[in-house]
Amino acid sequence: VSGARTPEAAVEVVAIGTELLLGETMDGNGAWLGRRLAAEGIRVVGRSVVPDDEAAIGDAVAVALARTGTVLCSGGLGPTRDDRTRAAVAGLFRRRLVVDDAWLEVVRERFARRGLVMAPSNRAQAEIPEGAVLWPNARGTAPGIRVEDARGAVVLLPGVPHELRALVEDHVVPWLRERFPLRPGPVASRVVRTTGIAESALGERLDDLLPQLAPLTVAFLPSLDGTDLRITSWGSLSSREAEAALDAAEARLRERLGILVYATGDTGLAAVVGATLAARGMTLGLAESCTGGLISARLTHAPGASTWFLAGYVTYSNDAKQRDVGVPADLLSAHGAVSAEVASAMAEGARRATGADCGLAVTGVAGPAGGTEAKPVGTVYIAAAVGSEVAVRLLRLGGDRFEIRHRSAQAALDLLRRRLLEAAG
């Protein structure tokens, strides 16, 4: 391949945009390109961010080109005077900018189809360095452009994320596969999601297992949802081998962790609970106090939730707990709103009021005010009524109001998931 400077499947990325340096926009394209190319066995070995300045762009691209011979640039291809990427790269390759008439016609027709006249400034977007290859952009007016000489190849891509991604999938990846026929295996990973166990306890449970998964590594990613485990093959395995190794590693983790694993990938716990209810033809009624509708909102995010989600009550006041889900007044006065007894009565009440098969409830102190010595901020009771049993749990959570509410919602959903699995088993 002309211009390939290194046998290694390595590229550099240059992101262009003053707003990126000012921190007003995050360089999401850079992170995405890193992940996408790693999945092809191609490494991004350097990335730079430069302002919309012709000299700075030319300088950065020249340095990157000298280092790897393959440079992907994003941004600075708009129709305005601020957009200097085309001119900078044409200068670096000592080429004139010439209008690509075919592309100009495509853009003109697109405007015409919407009953619009193309602005004269869009003409600049049809300019490419003489002899460059143009890759059509189906989603916007700035095409992808590839320029090469003996030093290597430079690819220009628009900065709009969905336009950049489509051009990378359709044109850049196929071209890079040809350019680097001999490349290592992909960086391939899979996320196994756990909840209801502390990161440190999870680490202890897996301590002897993790070395056995080599060459795969396992990273612990704790969040308010629990701890995700990211299993990764770093390139020593082929695509097919990596897939098989990930399958085997996932199976080992599931075998070891059992019910602690609730999903893989980016599936959330609410989606898992919804799918479990739907699969069993069961319905749910909900009563939330301190989570204030969070669980309800998460559950009804799933399309088709109406087949299994009957109704939810945000019973914020004691009045509402009595009126809407029938918590007896004497239970409230004897134990307080934040108690196992009230949580249990709320879960049963939500089930009874809605006529559902299951009831789920949360009551607690999310703070910052409302804590007492006996029931400090972070004291939360969750209850699930499934079958003839009501399971109640006490949580003692740390963190601020946001964290306590989020963790409470997650724990309540997990209690329901476990009860559904146990009731079926």
Next chain:
Amino acid sequence: VSGARTPEAAVEVVAIGTELLLGETMDGNGAWLGRRLAAEGIRVVGRSVVPDDEAAIGDAVAVALARTGTVLCSGGLGPTRDDRTRAAVAGLFRRRLVVDDAWLEVVRERFARRGLVMAPSNRAQAEIPEGAVLWPNARGTAPGIRVEDARGAVVLLPGVPHELRALVEDHVVPWLRERFPLRPGPVASRVVRTTGIAESALGERLDDLLPQLAPLTVAFLPSLDGTDLRITSWGSLSSREAEAALDAAEARLRERLGILVYATGDTGLAAVVGATLAARGMTLGLAESCTGGLISARLTHAPGASTWFLAGYVTYSNDAKQRDVGVPADLLSAHGAVSAEVASAMAEGARRATGADCGLAVTGVAGPAGGTEAKPVGTVYIAAAVGSEVAVRLLRLGGDRFEIRHRSAQAALDLLRRRLLEAAG
């Protein structure tokens, strides 16, 4: 100042970390540094991301140093073998790495206070290039380090965001202020938030006003919440002048846009509605269908919401609409659940059932299924019962389920906000 290469208040940033290039972590530090330094009148004129590789780090820092004479590095200061930043920069300055005994003692004591013995690997974190300045890190074991020679200054900072930020505030910013005594005004901005008007319509309303705000510029930032307006002073004004100009510009925008403006900064609409209810000593009852608890969750996010939020009903089924908020069955059969009549009955029913001063309700088709020719996906009715009047609005929303739910919640909150303001006026 020794080593100042350019009179301009310009720095370069080098972020170190293989995981940043693989796209597994976003370089949030880079964006934050850009914003923070711009607020001091200091420009980040280039940023690069390099792997945990000594040669690559040394190379990138050398290039950046030659360009501006002031380089800030983040990351690669951990205790493990992977962390190469110290060694790379010591090499670049031809200095030995020496242990800073005072810092080693600080770290040892911190471990001791928690009843722990310092791991030997932490010793590496007390190493600094001979003659460098050490800035203590109150939140972690890797200190800030500053090395200078005739070429300029290089600052090393840990990659953990809250550690980096504290070191920048406490040490880097004061040092840069001395280093660049003559610098332009800050990049200072303010966000004015609007909702309930399309970006294009907003643009037309402001068309003649925006040029009058020069030298400030106004950027339009559309999102599911509405369109934010970011007013920015780019450095031609002093800090004090910029503040006064932002005040004046905000006043002009508010005067022009009136009730369309709901907040400034990062205050959300739910917080505004909550504060308005609290200020008037009024209470709220809520009935949600397609938003499924989203509005409730957003409102109860505010600490102290229990003083004005009485209860919410997620009346997903027709049964629930009748049972919980008393929507008459004949209204449901005559007009359907998604209708102005039912929305209105839900708002009044939520108010009546909870005994609140106000009622708010949403019913609609969030999709992807459930749409009809007469009521396609995106058809949503919102209703607010305030005082003796029930206001109902029909929304025709585009987008997917997530977007429709989010936009419906925002529109309902905005309807309540406007009704509260009008009722008071």
